[in-house]
Amino acid sequence: MPRILFVASECYPLVKTGGLADVVGALPLALASQGIDVRVLLPAYPQVREALSGAARLPLPAGPVLGEEGALLAATTETGLKILALDLPRLYRRKGNPYTAPDGGDWPDNHRRFGALSRAAADIAEKGVAAWRPQLVHAHDWQAGLVPAYLKADKAGAASLFTIHNIAFQGVFPARELSPLGLPASFFHRERMEFWGQISYLKAGIAMADKVSTVSPTYARELQSAEFGWGLDGLIRHRGADVLGILNGIDRKVWDPAKDPFIAAPFSATSFKGKAANKRALQESFGLQPEPETPLFCVISRLTEQKGMDLLLSNLEHLLWRGGQLAVLGSGEAKLESAFAEAARRHPGRVGVRIGYDEALSHLLQAGADAILIPSRYEPCGLTQLYGLRYGTLPVVARTGGLADTVIDANPAALQAGAATGITFAPVTAEALRHALDRAFALYGDRRAFRAARKAAMGLDFGWAASARLYSQLYRQILTARRRAHKGEKAHGH
Numbered sequence: 001m002p003r004i005l006f007v008a009s010e011c012y013p014l015v016k017t018g019g020l021a022d023v024v025g026a027l028p029l030a031l032a033s034q035g036i037d038v039r040v041l042l043p044a045y046p047q048v049r050e051a052l053s054g055a056a057r058l059p060l061p062a063g064p065v066l067g068e069e070g071a072l073l074a075a076t077t078e079t080g081l082k083i084l085a086l087d088l089p090r091l092y093r094r095k096g097n098p099y100t101a102p103d104g105g106d107w108p109d110n111h112r113r114f115g116a117l118s119r120a121a122a123d124i125a126e127k128g129v130a131a132w133r134p135q136l137v138h139a140h141d142w143q144a145g146l147v148p149a150y151l152k153a154d155k156a157g158a159a160s161l162f163t164i165h166n167i168a169f170q171g172v173f174p175a176r177e178l179s180p181l182g183l184p185a186s187f188f189h190r191e192r193m194e195f196w197g198q199i200s201y202l203k204a205g206i207a208m209a210d211k212v213s214t215v216s217p218t219y220a221r222e223l224q225s226a227e228f229g230w231g232l233d234g235l236i237r238h239r240g241a242d243v244l245g246i247l248n249g250i251d252r253k254v255w256d257p258a259k260d261p262f263i264a265a266p267f268s269a270t271s272f273k274g275k276a277a278n279k280r281a282l283q284e285s286f287g288l289q290p291e292p293e294t295p296l297f298c299v300i301s302r303l304t305e306q307k308g309m310d311l312l313l314s315n316l317e318h319l320l321w322r323g324g325q326l327a328v329l330g331s332g333e334a335k336l337e338s339a340f341a342e343a344a345r346r347h348p349g350r351v352g353v354r355i356g357y358d359e360a361l362s363h364l365l366q367a368g369a370d371a372i373l374i375p376s377r378y379e380p381c382g383l384t385q386l387y388g389l390r391y392g393t394l395p396v397v398a399r400t401g402g403l404a405d406t407v408i409d410a411n412p413a414a415l416q417a418g419a420a421t422g423i424t425f426a427p428v429t430a431e432a433l434r435h436a437l438d439r440a441f442a443l444y445g446d447r448r449a450f451r452a453a454r455k456a457a458m459g460l461d462f463g464w465a466a467s468a469r470l471y472s473q474l475y476r477q478i479l480t481a482r483r484r485a486h487k488g489e490k491a492h493g494h
Ligand code: ADP
Pocket: 017, 018, 019, 020, 022, 300, 301, 302, 329, 330, 331, 356, 357, 358, 359, 362, 381, 382, 383, 384, 385
């Protein structure tokens, strides 16, 4: 039974700001059910310590981490996740968002906070904790990007997989931080972690892990182009066959319209009546007119450039003119937040906006809306379209990344085959989005086609089982390659 250590900066239900948490909270459970022994290492932020109040306190396996005293908190969550929370009080005992200070800017010592996370992961891989030692460390995003670097620097035995969830967030810091991190000067090299005169945690992960994965096959391809690679496309092309895309799944227990405690009435593909009660509840909650026949669009998103929210704002009047309603739940860039708030003020009863982060409300939106809008400029995988499919809320999405891999456009052939599950559009422009909205209205107006698409969407299974099998194959492949290389070295007398 392979032993794998996940390393990440967030994990549902303990701490979440986006899709990374959903993945780190669900994939280990799917792997466990396939016989893989997974533990998750994450920082013991205040909300994590609180949630794990009964945890056992274990000593740090190799003593202080980057000079920081602390401990490992070991516990199993109610959902069954085995957690190791890294409690370094001076680095992590800060309330609120895991990355940003109360003034909204990044914590100035994030390089140390997440450097320490990676250092601790390597210590666990080398020394073990409570008689458990992983054979492979699966590191996620730049916050865990230094794991492969430490393992390489230490010439440690553990293998590594690095997963890119979003290449735009790279963890780039001044080169002078390299030595305090305890990494060799030779790593300040363009084939290691040097990036335009600075050091990049993401690059370290991509360059030094045994294999690299990302969260959809299309994004794996896109990353090799200058348009999507954010300066790392050359390196990714160079890693060639070591880079692959494995589609994210969803936690079908957390996102189950038949048993969801956060929604107004249960429903399913075979018993669809409850959907109407959720639409009513959603309209009421967002101050929208209680019109059962009006197409209701929703957004559940970080309000950022990536998510194409400006394109939606440009189409707002059009959406309303066509007779739709819009409910938005999101937070992010101040400019976008105020533009949406202003739209709600200008169009009472037609546009409802909730600025903030609200897990429960996100379920009601998925349950009550007719369609979910995701006009992302790029989208490594995207999870909200998958939740939408499960809840019969048809995704209207940009044809990019994981959105392109999961939504079947309602073109005439797909409609005839009963396969359509949403609307896709390209290029990602305001004009193409307007056209997509027109097509969504037309589909909504064709009740039979709309019902068929809903049924097809809800019938799909985007649970984790299939992708967990691909990860487990990948782990075994990496471990086998390691064993072979090790034997080869021995045979050559090293
Ligand atoms: P990303 O990770 O790029 O933000 P994903 O679609 O992969 O995009 O995941 C976003 C996750 O965060 C989903 O679980 C979504 O429901 C959730 N989410 C995003 N914004 C909010 C919000 N304002 N309130 C509640 N949940 C949100």
